[in-house]
Amino acid sequence: MQTSQAPMPSNRNAKLTLLFFVAMLLFNFPIIGIFGKNQLVFGLPVLYLYIFSVWFLLIALVYLLFRKPRK
Amino acid sequence: MSPAFIIVISISYVGILFGIAFFTEKRSRTGRSLVNNPYIYSLSLAVYCTAWTFFGSVGKAANSGIDFLPIYLGPSIAAILWWFVLRKMIFISKSQRITSIADFISSRYGKSIFLGAMATVIAIFCVIPYISIQLKAVAISYDILIRPDGHAWSAEQFKALPFYLDSSWYIAILLAIFTILFGTRNLDPNERHEGLVAAVAFESVLKLVAFFTIGLFVTYGMFNGFGDLFSKALEHPEISKVFSLQTGGIDGWYWFWLTLLSMFAILFLPRQFHIAVVENTNPNFVKKAAWVFPLYLLLINLFVLPIAVGGMLKLGPSANPDMFVLSLPLSEGHHVLAFFVALGGFSASTGMVIVAVTALSIMISNNIVMPMLLRSATIQDNNVSNLFQRLLGIRRVSVVMVLILSYGYFKFVSSKYTLVSIGLISFAGVAQFAPVVLGGIFGNAGPVLVQLPDS
Numbered sequence: 001m002q003t004s005q006a007p008m009p010s011n012r013n014a015k016l017t018l019l020f021f022v023a024m025l026l027f028n029f030p031i032i033g034i035f036g037k038n039q040l041v042f043g044l045p046v047l048y049l050y051i052f053s054v055w056f057l058l059i060a061l062v063y064l065l066f067r068k069p070r071k
Numbered sequence: 072m073s074p075a076f077i078i079v080i081s082i083s084y085v086g087i088l089f090g091i092a093f094f095t096e097k098r099s100r101t102g103r104s105l106v107n108n109p110y111i112y113s114l115s116l117a118v119y120c121t122a123w124t125f126f127g128s129v130g131k132a133a134n135s136g137i138d139f140l141p142i143y144l145g146p147s148i149a150a151i152l153w154w155f156v157l158r159k160m161i162f163i164s165k166s167q168r169i170t171s172i173a174d175f176i177s178s179r180y181g182k183s184i185f186l187g188a189m190a191t192v193i194a195i196f197c198v199i200p201y202i203s204i205q206l207k208a209v210a211i212s213y214d215i216l217i218r219p220d221g222h223a224w225s226a227e228q229f230k231a232l233p234f235y236l237d238s239s240w241y242i243a244i245l246l247a248i249f250t251i252l253f254g255t256r257n258l259d260p261n262e263r264h265e266g267l268v269a270a271v272a273f274e275s276v277l278k279l280v281a282f283f284t285i286g287l288f289v290t291y292g293m294f295n296g297f298g299d300l301f302s303k304a305l306e307h308p309e310i311s312k313v314f315s316l317q318t319g320g321i322d323g324w325y326w327f328w329l330t331l332l333s334m335f336a337i338l339f340l341p342r343q344f345h346i347a348v349v350e351n352t353n354p355n356f357v358k359k360a361a362w363v364f365p366l367y368l369l370l371i372n373l374f375v376l377p378i379a380v381g382g383m384l385k386l387g388p389s390a391n392p393d394m395f396v397l398s399l400p401l402s403e404g405h406h407v408l409a410f411f412v413a414l415g416g417f418s419a420s421t422g423m424v425i426v427a428v429t430a431l432s433i434m435i436s437n438n439i440v441m442p443m444l445l446r447s448a449t450i451q452d453n454n455v456s457n458l459f460q461r462l463l464g465i466r467r468v469s470v471v472m473v474l475i476l477s478y479g480y481f482k483f484v485s486s487k488y489t490l491v492s493i494g495l496i497s498f499a500g501v502a503q504f505a506p507v508v509l510g511g512i513f514g515n516a517g518p519v520l521v522q523l524p525d526s
Contacts, residue, residue: 045314
């Protein structure tokens with residue numbers, strides 16, 4: 001195994017699990033139903049803007065959780 | 072475009088893939104493996120994106136709006152938990168020399184030969200429809216490129232064609248040859264094929280670049296950016312209805328189940344299991360894959376809606392939305408661009424077919440034919456190298472059989488339906504593995520409980 005030991009691995013596991021449930025919530029009804037309107041925001045359909053920005057945010061959070069701790 | 076030109080370029084493209092595979096295997100023999108890298112691993116996982124993604128998503132978006140997305144949101148959400156689930160699957164598989172999803176199921180329940188054979192049969196039935204849509208996509212895209220009017224043949228025309236005049240028959244044969252060359256060249260006790268993984272990772276890059284190129288072309292070449300494209304669509308209520316949720320009769324449960332099915336598919340489809348678990352060289356790669364792979368999915372979906380809307384605005388309701396990525400550049404006279412995009416679609420299809428059929432051939436030989444052979448008396452007096460040759464022979468025959476069956480499925484079933492609706496059959500099928508596999512990982516049914524090291 002590699003030597004990248006995170007300071008508190010169980011803490012990260014809890015955060016990952018929480019993130020999973022938050023993601024399930026944000027990407028399902030009723031929340032996405034709120035954005036299902038025929039409108040443009042910044043020139044983009046509001047539903048797509050919502051989904052892609054939340055998606056990107058989730059990826060960034062997972063990246064941060066797995067980032068190697070600074071020495 | 073002339074058929075000869077298209078065929079020559081496509082064959083040379085496959086030649087490049089072989090070059091990559093040979094180079095990779097040469098490197099790994101000298102101990103400097105290219106595949107031993109978390110980014111290559113994440114890219115090879117993108118074998119998930121097939122012709123379904125490349126052509127079908129645009130078609131789905133044009134017909135019913137946003138419900139092309141749960142198929143990609145599901146795996147992205149599931150990837151958050153890969154650190155527990157996938158890593159444990161890798162640990163179990165490496166410690167018990169598991170070589171396929173059927174093997175995994177059988178060995179978690181007491182090495183049951185019957186269970187392994189059952190899982191193999193289910194896997195074959197699930198994957199054949201999925202392979203058939205790859206044949207369909209390649210055949211139609213070839214057809215569009217060689218026809219000056221840019222219209223593909225209808226289902227009836229395809230069905231009426233005798234097989235020796237049908238381009239998809241030759242595509243099926245060609246894909247069988249590729250698979251035999253990539254996946255059954257030699258026998259590795261761990262069933263790892265580094266050359267195959269490197270070629271698949273390369274194909275993932277190519278299909279993303281090709282899709283991005285056509286996306287940028289439509290958004291900025293045919294329209295003046297996203298704002299222009301979408302505001303033009305708003306003027307047509309029949310087009311802008313894809314922005315909302317009411318279009319395809321999307322309801323909460325349909326959406327939820329689609330997400331859930333794809334969460335299972337990303338690890339339990341035989342080809343995904345093969346790439347994610349069997350070909351994995353280091354369980355810690357999951358750390359990178361958990362965000363690189365979802366990022367790949369996000370990027371390849373970014374331009375699906377713009378292309379779908381652009382196609383509906385420019386080509387009207389009569390055009391086949393599954394082929395917008397090709398017919399849009401062709402309508403503006405950009406033949407080279409259309410051909411490059413078709414090559415991206417070709418790589419999406421070939422990657423899927425080669426890995427899926429290789430994984431199936433491993434299952435058929437290890438979980439059905441070998442147990443039968445080992446019981447029969449004929450093999451017991453043969454020596455081991457003879458057995459290896461026989462095993463490779465069995466694999467090659469099963470590759471050809473699976474592709475012939477897929478061609479038949481294409482001819483009689485798939486030609487009538489859209490790409491996505493056929494692909495969903497496979498997703499629903501492999502989801503049947505989920506309770507068994509998850510029980511095998513986290514329950515205490517298996518003979519060995521594996522404790523993950525904390526890192």
